[in-house]
Amino acid sequence: MAAREMERVSPVFGEQLVALHHVGSTAIPGVKAKAILDLLPVVRDIEAMEALRPEFEALGYAWWHDFGMPGRRYLTLDHPQTGRRLAQLHCFQQDSLHVDRHVAFRDYLIAKPELAREYGRIKAHCAALHGDDANAYTACKNPWIRQVEFEAVKWMHAGGKSAS
Secondary structure (H helix, E strand, O other), X not given: OHHHHHHHHHHHXXXXXXXXXXXXXXXOOOOOOOOOEEEEEEEOOHHHHHHHHHHHHHOOEEEXXXXXXXXXXXXXXXXXXXXXXXXXXXXEEXXXXXXXXXXXXXXXXXXXXXXXXXXXXXXXXXXXXXXXXXXXXXXXXXXXXXXXXXXXXXXXXXXXXXXX
């Protein structure tokens, strides 16, 4: 599914696209995940993405600008009949530190399956506590994620092998 959606959105970016990563839980084998794709397009100029908005909207994406995270462009794709979220694009400029943290986190958990299993347990625990409150669920798992992201970025910069 990720490969199909990446193939569908890539042409819209044109020469702006530097890289396109599949990130989030659906990109990490063995981690339970909602069936929502998290894709991370890396672009040359985040401001230039504004001109692409109509093309993304024509593909069915909703445009949320930075959605509270300066330097990002956030787009969501929902199923037209059910309204169920299908995909999210977290677009960042090529020099953004957010690119490293997302890609490093994914690659680190792929390289360390025991840590991926721990992440699955953290997610299950937080879902059991906050199943109906997405903000509380995110707040519950964020301390663990932030700590592992820190370790993952150090690992990546020390020569950790990338999975992509």
